[in-house]
Amino acid sequence: MVKSVSLDIAIKDLMIPGNKVAIVQEGNTLEHALLVLTKSGYSAIPVLDREYKLKGLISMSLILDSILGIEKIEYDKLGERKVEEVMNKKVAWMKEDGSFFRGLELSINHPFLCIVDEDGVFVGILTRKSILAHVHKYLKY
Amino acid sequence: MVKSVSLDIAIKDLMIPGNKVAIVQEGNTLEHALLVLTKSGYSAIPVLDREYKLKGLISMSLILDSILGIEKIEYDKLGERKVEEVMNKKVAWMKEDGSFFRGLELSINHPFLCIVDEDGVFVGILTRKSILAHVHKYLKY
Numbered sequence: 001m002v003k004s005v006s007l008d009i010a011i012k013d014l015m016i017p018g019n020k021v022a023i024v025q026e027g028n029t030l031e032h033a034l035l036v037l038t039k040s041g042y043s044a045i046p047v048l049d050r051e052y053k054l055k056g057l058i059s060m061s062l063i064l065d066s067i068l069g070i071e072k073i074e075y076d077k078l079g080e081r082k083v084e085e086v087m088n089k090k091v092a093w094m095k096e097d098g099s100f101f102r103g104l105e106l107s108i109n110h111p112f113l114c115i116v117d118e119d120g121v122f123v124g125i126l127t128r129k130s131i132l133a134h135v136h137k138y139l140k141y
Numbered sequence: 142m143v144k145s146v147s148l149d150i151a152i153k154d155l156m157i158p159g160n161k162v163a164i165v166q167e168g169n170t171l172e173h174a175l176l177v178l179t180k181s182g183y184s185a186i187p188v189l190d191r192e193y194k195l196k197g198l199i200s201m202s203l204i205l206d207s208i209l210g211i212e213k214i215e216y217d218k219l220g221e222r223k224v225e226e227v228m229n230k231k232v233a234w235m236k237e238d239g240s241f242f243r244g245l246e247l248s249i250n251h252p253f254l255c256i257v258d259e260d261g262v263f264v265g266i267l268t269r270k271s272i273l274a275h276v277h278k279y280l281k282y
């Protein structure tokens with residue numbers, strides 16, 4: 001029997017669903033965001049608005065860099081600033097009916113991609129880990 | 142002309158050489174490590190000893206998690222602790238003459254792999270970005 005794995009798997013079958021993704025809201029403080037990042041163990045997570053629309057991404061690097069003074073990190077500024085002031089608005093995203101190959105192409109420069117439905121509502125993320133695992137399966141068989 | 146890219150590229154041709162990699166020493170304080178991570182913009186970097194041998198990896202997550210009290214991050218502890226107390230000793234590594242396919246397999250669970258020579262001396266890192274870029278080139282042509 002010829003064993004074969006198709007490269008063209010549906011994004012929906014590879015993505016982590018929204019209810020399993022750590023997220024913050026754009027109006028949260030940096031202090032809250034850093035606590036969510038630290039507790040979840042992730043270095044970057046999506047930022048959503050109240051209607052679950054994608055607004056950007058926030059990371060430990062962006063937060064710490066924004067409070068970096070001369071030779072010292074100024075932690076007392078964390079409570080004063082909001083996520084929307086520091087987040088990266090150019091977050092990588094694609095529609096849930098997009099192709100695997102397009103996901104692979106985008107993942108070259110992004111550790112994860114946000115997946116949205118046709119109304120622009122956030123439905124999950126596609127990670128480099130799941131892309132690499134599928135490529136490995138495809139190349140092995 | 143049949144255009145084709147071989148999957149089997151030498152690790153040496155894909156890796157980031159050691160002199161371009163941000164690293165810390167195991168004896169540094171967590172405060173110093175967090176400053177190096179924040180200034181470099183990387184979320185995790187290799188930890189070496191004085192003979193440039195690989196000891197582990199340190200990340201923003203590991204540092205902040207180690208000073209996480211109840212509902213608050215205790216920043217004043219950063220100056221007291223050393224990298225070797227908090228680093229992850231199970232860092233992914235391979236020899237510079239290893240195969241690309243082995244690198245792909247390891248990168249499924251590791252954002253980067255440390256590359257060492259036959260004496261165990263650190264010579265660079267292989268990142269998911271460069272693995273994905275090469276896979277993309279291979280699948281496209």
Ligand SMILES: Nc1ncnc2c1ncn2[C@@H]1O[C@@H]2COP(=O)(O)O[C@H]3[C@@H](O)[C@H](n4cnc5c(N)ncnc54)O[C@@H]3COP(=O)(O)O[C@H]2[C@H]1O
Pocket residue numbers: 016020021022023040041042043044045046111112125127128129130184249250251252
């Ligand atoms: N709790 C855990 N258990 C097992 N392995 C873990 C882990 N946390 C991190 N890793 C490993 O480390 C990689 C990098 O994690 P990082 O947090 O920097 O980067 C992550 C994070 O920024 C984001 N991410 C992944 N899962 C997430 C989730 N459930 N919620 C929010 N963000 C997530 O996507 C990036 C890429 O994820 P990916 O899985 O490709 O790659 C992950 C995975 O291989």
Ligand SMILES: Nc1ncnc2c1ncn2[C@@H]1O[C@@H]2COP(=O)(O)O[C@H]3[C@@H](O)[C@H](n4cnc5c(N)ncnc54)O[C@@H]3COP(=O)(O)O[C@H]2[C@H]1O
Pocket residue numbers: 043108109110111157161162163164181182183184185186187252253266268269270271
């Ligand atoms: N200054 C920059 N310029 C352009 N893109 C940037 C960048 N910093 C980060 N990125 C992008 O974000 C990805 C994740 O970076 P991160 O720092 O979490 O995770 C990085 C970091 O932990 C480590 N790394 C990469 N280059 C490094 C270096 N020169 N020195 C030390 N560690 C490095 O390897 C991980 C995976 O790197 P990879 O390139 O696959 O994936 C990188 C790259 O796609």
